[in-house]
Amino acid sequence: MSDATPAPATHDLGGAPRFRCTPVEPDDAPPDAFGKRVDALRQILARKGLMSVDELRRGIEAIPEAEYHALGYYERWLRSISGLMVEKGVVAAEELRP
Amino acid sequence: MAAPPRPDSVALLDRFVAALLARGVVTEAEIAEQVARTDAASPEIGARMVARAWTDPAYRELLLRDGSAAAEAAGVSMAGMPPLGVLEDTDRVHHLVVCTLCSCYPRAVLGYPPHWYKSSAYRARAVRDPRGVLAEWGTVLPDHVELRVVDSTADYRWMVLPQRPAGTEGWDAARLASIVTRDALVGVALPKAG
Structure with a gap:
């Protein structure tokens, strides 16, 4: 038996030591066109009852750590939202493959 | 960027x-x-709510008791939105809002969360080194002021009601709202009269 505290999940960044000395980049710019489009899709799909915020979170929080930090904010959203719509059969996985 | x-x-x-x-x-x-x-949706909505609370005690009471109802009273539809809570700054307590898990933010009254609010550095450090984070905005609180950091979540969103600064006596609501910035509504900055 160990009394070590389990490492927090990837998305649980409160107090995370790896960012202790990272200044906050004072970026005020609104989302770019890509981000706004993803943001709008999330709201539309939620309003149509096809997904919830908790499902969005589950999809984001399941992204492996290295990819989580490599992807931009709305890129994580897109991974989650498109994955959810495949799971639910709203779109087919083949339609999303390159 | x-x-x-x-x-x-x-x-x-x-x-x-x-x-x-x-x-x-x-x-x-x-x-x-x-x-x-x-x-x-933009921070101008939240700023108008704060300016009204500074000049209308009944609205201030409503804002602190039920932020969602106060937003509706300001003409904002909160249908389908998580509840809005409002944190009252005083001479003794200052509030700072963060979402450590992601980016939860009172979008109905502040618009899109800015990039920095969603950044790993802000999410990690707002709870570990809040005074250091505030210093990066040039915000320095006296040592005797308690700094309370509040985590916004998927189920409850927070906004700060900053203190009305000295030097704004006699200002009308529009002029008061003009000094309430998005940063002040999150708690990284303070409204200034000058």
């Missing part, structure tokens, strides 16, 4: 939208309308 999306992400979005359009789940008009509606 936030990095632009990777080419594979841009391509994934194009394929995803094409699939949704082909199946009639969404239309381009719906997407455009949703973007326009989201663009319309």
Whole structure:
């Protein structure tokens, strides 16, 4: 038996030591066109009852750590939202493959 | 600046939208309308609520008791939105809002969360070194002022009611609202009269 505290999940960044000395980049710019489009899709799909915020979170929080930090904010959203719509059969996985 | 999306992400979005359009789940008009509606929300809404609370004690009481009702009273539809809580700054307590898990933010009254609010550095350090974070905005609180950091969540969103600064006596609501910035509503900055 160990009394070590389990490492927090990837998305649980409160107090995370790896960012202790990272200044906050004072970026005020609104989302770019890509981000706004993803943001709008999330709201539309939620309003149509096809997904919830908790499902969005589950999809984001399941992204492996290295990819989580490599992807931009709305890129994580897109991974989650498109994955959810495949799971639910709203779109087919083949339609999303390159 | 936030990095632009990777080419594979841009391509994934194009394929995803094409699939949704082909199946009639969404239309381009719906997407455009949703973007326009989201663009319309801005920190000016929260600033107007704060200015009203500074000049109208009954509204201040409502704002602190039920932020969602106060937003509705300011003409904002809160249908389908998580509840809004409002944190009252005083001479002794200052509040700072963060979402350590992601980016939860009172979007109905403040608009899109800024990039820095969603950044790993802000999420990690707001709870570990809040005075250091505030210093990066040039905000220095006296040592005797307690700093309370509040985590916004998927189920409850927070906004700060800052103190009305000295030197604003006699100002009308529009002029008061003009000094209440988005940063002040999150708690990284303080409204200034000058």
